[in-house]
Amino acid sequence: MASHSESIIREPLITGDNITYAQITNDVLRPVENMPGRAWWIGFTLASLGATLWVFSVSWTFWYGIGEWGLNKTIGWSWDITGFVWWVGIGHAGTLISAILLLFRQNWRNSINRSAEAMTIFAVICAATYVVSHMGRPWLAYWPLPLPNQFGSIWVNFNSPLVWDVFAISTYFSVSLVFWYTGLLPDLATIRDRATGIRQKIYSVLSFGWTGSVKTWQRFETVCLILAGISTPLVLSVHTIVSMDFATSLEPGWHTTIFPPYFVAGAIFSGFAMVQTLLLVARKVLGLENYITMFHIEAMNKIILLTGSIVGVAYMTEFFIAYYSGGEYEQYTFLNRFIGPQWWAGCMMYGCNVLMTQLMWFKSVRRNVPISWVLSIVVNIGMWFERYVIIQISLQRDFLPSSWSVFHPTWVDMSVFIGSIGLFFTMFLLFVRVLPSIAMAEVKLILKSSSEQAKKKLLAHGDLDPEQVEFYKESLVKFDSVEIANYQKA
């Protein structure tokens, strides 16, 4: 059935009075069907300036080679791979939200999955550009592919984690794209059927002729469920394989068996933080407070807290194992994170990722929009430093003390990184402008069961356990989009 009554003690997922199906369409499509406001233009100008910087610095790298970066004989991987792993990690939240939370029947994912998936795709694009850039000779980027060749037909080495990584990232990107676009079809059809002229023609091509007939929906749901089922192990495999790029080496600080789960937790951690960074702004600017409610924000903060704590446990395990191994190189590597020349990077990593997120234990922190937003950025600063510390600080102390070195980024390193952030935001802002940032069909699905007005109807109907009603009313206090006064007189 389209609707079933949900227990009163569950918090509403859509707030506001008189939300109809048409209202949802109007609210979500407002930024798509109207000219964007000043906030969008300011953001877009800044972001595209960043993207221009990215184009310039990546072109510079291609023209002059990676000698323009601050790499040296000892440190062959630094900001490039740091940026790559950082972006891939950020790109984990989208598929996690759309796949794993779908399998767990977490209905609150319905209003955040679309923009989280879009963000995932843009983050993976940013990550992929690092991979191509760091090859030095990008026109040979096809070398990791298993193609027949003229080198005595020597094939790619399938024993190598770097080849696994090529497969993992490309599969992850293309499957995420398919999942995202298939989910977009019904919403594109909605835009098409409301548009006129050239816009209607464009959205008509994009919507593949979607009509919303019974059979289409039935097959659509099967496809989404199976895609979710296969994306769940996929999303876990991607960062597992990324971590194996390091874990299968013989480098102290890298060759740790704990890396796969540790990296996956860190990836989800940073991904949710980026979703939080984007959505806290988007809900305000686009006026979507009724769909992305305080419940959603708090739920995401809880996931950030959980994964941040898993990362914290992984850090402690690493230190313990370094001590317990008795290997002096291993022990020195971990000591070097605090007493080495870049001790501040280690402090940033542990401080931002472990100490700051522990603040999320407090309700008042989880439910505070400005603090959550700042913390979400702190998390991603911390996660950048995590990769920097693992990659670069482990490398800077070689086995030969005469080779010891420190990495100093050049302006090209910094521009590629800052530029990739600009590129990411350019793509995200364009997405918000031309595509619905909330999955309308999926939000409509829960309107009759999980919205505030549905709960109100239940309350008006009476015969509910008064204790549960009290519990429900108390849970509403945290919402910034609910008029609490309406409940006190009732």
Place this chain on the structure above:
Amino acid sequence: MSKTKYILGLFEDPDEMMHGIDLLQKNSVPIYDVFTPMPIHGIERKLGIKDSRLGYAAFMFGCLGGTTIFSMAYYMLVHDWPMNIGGKPAFAIPDFIPITFEWTVLFTAFGMTLTFFFATHLFPGRTPRVMDLRATDDRFVIAIDAKGSTPHEDITKILKDAGAVEVKHNDRKYVSYE
């Protein structure tokens, strides 16, 4: 002879539309199709639509993907050009698991989704065969072929009784060609 080709019952509420389907079926009025802005569970059972077989397709594509890449790895690293890496066996099955897994997922996703697009006639640029423009927005539309034996007034009455906010007698099947 009336020029009406299709009768559309437009509902505001999915539950009322389900009620409408029940009433129509009780009166033996065959339903052509139902268009909704979101998936409505249980509707396919009422209309007697069989379970989707896309799951089987997905499984077959997955098997194909895993087999393809595993065979490729075997051919390349074991048969065609075995390399001596520290004297270890060339046929290193555990090392082939990550790529086998990735291509299983890749083939499943693409194979199943393309099968879905093919079976449902979805492709870029296809002319949308829309019977009512609000069916993708906020209306739940039951479409009835007007050639049936039930008088049109009766169908209208059944739809109205079930709670339809509007009943349309359309001379054309699709509105989207206009």
